[in-house]
Amino acid sequence: MKMFEKVSPKRGAIHGxxxxxxxxxxxxxxxLYKPNNSLxxxxxxxxxxxxxxxxxxxxxxxxxxxxxxxxxAIQNSFSTDRISQFTLIQYRNKSYLIExxxxxxxxxxxxxxxxxxxPTEIRDYFLEIRP
Numbered sequence: 374m375k376m377f378e379k380v381s382p383k384r385g386a387i388h389g390x391x392x393x394x395x396x397x398x399x400x401x402x403x404x405l406y407k408p409n410n411s412l413x414x415x416x417x418x419x420x421x422x423x424x425x426x427x428x429x430x431x432x433x434x435x436x437x438x439x440x441x442x443x444x445x446a447i448q449n450s451f452s453t454d455r456i457s458q459f460t461l462i463q464y465r466n467k468s469y470l471i472e473x474x475x476x477x478x479x480x481x482x483x484x485x486x487x488x489x490x491x492p493t494e495i496r497d498y499f500l501e502i503r504p
């Protein structure tokens with residue numbers, strides 16, 4: 374019955390540290406390979422080996438919004454003209470489009486580049502495609 378012998382506090386602490394390190398390493402690995410911003414997302418799609426790898430970046434349930442033609446167009450482009458990152462905020466009866474700095478690390482402060490109130494027609498369009 375060696376399995377049920379008492380474990381010393383020192384040995385228990387060492388086991389706890391090892392388990393904690395393994396769990397944190399896995400969590401860090403997962404977080405490092407998720408895109409943090411629009412620049413990371415573009416690079417992961419651009420340098421993906423195949424369509425399935427790029428499509429795996431899409432949020433569950435939204436995979437159909439990214440078509441193979443989109444993937445091929447990004448893959449076949451030699452350079453981009455611009456990479457932008459936008460946030461759409463709906464507040465009361467108005468919608469605002471906020472352009473923020475792409476490629477900003479999580480540690481750095483996100484920079485706001487522009488804020489525009491959307492015209493009613495564009496606001497209505499975004500309200501229609503809302504999940």
